[in-house]
Amino acid sequence: MSWQLFQQDALIWLRDQSAEQFDALVTDPPYSSGGLHVGTRTADSANAKYLSNPTKYPEFSGENRDQYSYLLWSTLWLTEAHRVLKPGSPFLVFIDWRQLSVMINAVQAAGFTYRGCVPWDKTEACRPSKGRFRQQAEFILWGSKGAWHDKEGPTYPGVIRCGVMAGGPKLHTTGKPMPLMDALVQVCPKGTILDPFAGSGTTGVAALRSGRRFVGCEREEAYYEIASERLSRTGSG
Numbered sequence: 001m002s003w004q005l006f007q008q009d010a011l012i013w014l015r016d017q018s019a020e021q022f023d024a025l026v027t028d029p030p031y032s033s034g035g036l037h038v039g040t041r042t043a044d045s046a047n048a049k050y051l052s053n054p055t056k057y058p059e060f061s062g063e064n065r066d067q068y069s070y071l072l073w074s075t076l077w078l079t080e081a082h083r084v085l086k087p088g089s090p091f092l093v094f095i096d097w098r099q100l101s102v103m104i105n106a107v108q109a110a111g112f113t114y115r116g117c118v119p120w121d122k123t124e125a126c127r128p129s130k131g132r133f134r135q136q137a138e139f140i141l142w143g144s145k146g147a148w149h150d151k152e153g154p155t156y157p158g159v160i161r162c163g164v165m166a167g168g169p170k171l172h173t174t175g176k177p178m179p180l181m182d183a184l185v186q187v188c189p190k191g192t193i194l195d196p197f198a199g200s201g202t203t204g205v206a207a208l209r210s211g212r213r214f215v216g217c218e219r220e221e222a223y224y225e226i227a228s229e230r231l232s233r234t235g236s237g
């Protein structure tokens with residue numbers, strides 16, 4: 001079986017999984033940072049926060065924690081993710097500039113060895129910010145459960161430049177471009193990649209396209225259906 005997808009809360013689902021079965025964690029959790037104030041933080045994900053999206057996407061939840069709660073929650077799910085990974089497995093976790101320090105703390109609190117941070121340069125296509133710096137980057141934290149698995153492979157780029165819409169239209173408000181995910185999964189062992197926040201399934205499609213297997217979890221039914229359909233088209237279930 002090349003992929004499996006579950007529709008459940010990630011923390012509950014992870015707690016049910018047996019230890020040391022996956023070969024990599026590649027995930028893009030909700031950032032809980034779409035707004036700086038309570039009003040915007042608690043607004044609908046698709047309609048009020050990500051204003052630069054002209055497309056209407058299904059809503060998704062998990063975006064309404066303040067920073068302290070986000071640190072606690074992230075530490076909880078990352079601790080479970082750490083448990084279900086085999087020793088030596090790499091992790092790649094997306095985050096934005098607001099929650100960068102929180103997530104760096106959370107991965108280490110969960111037991112991972114934090115090894116670096118790859119800026120994803122979204123290019124000048126991001127909306128302008130007159131008189132200020134353009135918010136043009138998100139970040140991929142990386143590291144491992146213990147020793148890094150690969151001492152012989154190629155050197156991968158430390159910055160990835162890739163437009164948000166590269167590879168075709170997004171299927172999720174915060175969907176990641178296919179070429180970005182294709183590049184990221186290359187660093188993973190040829191085994192099973194875990195994504196507890198699968199969204200529209202981009203990590204899974206990249207895993208399958210690269211000859212790896214995929215196990216994911218997504219809480220929202222609309223995205224579970226979109227991801228299932230994409231994964232079915234890409235590889236056998």
Ligand SMILES: C[S@@+](CC[C@H](N)C(=O)[O-])C[C@H]1O[C@@H](n2cnc3c(N)ncnc32)[C@H](O)[C@@H]1O
Nearest residue numbers: 009010028060062172175176197199200202219
């Ligand atoms: C940032 S999006 C992932 C987008 C994905 N990378 C893509 O390219 O489509 C995060 C996803 O996590 C889901 N989510 C939020 N909280 C969750 C939870 N507690 N358990 C499982 N999924 C959750 C949301 O519904 C959302 O689809």
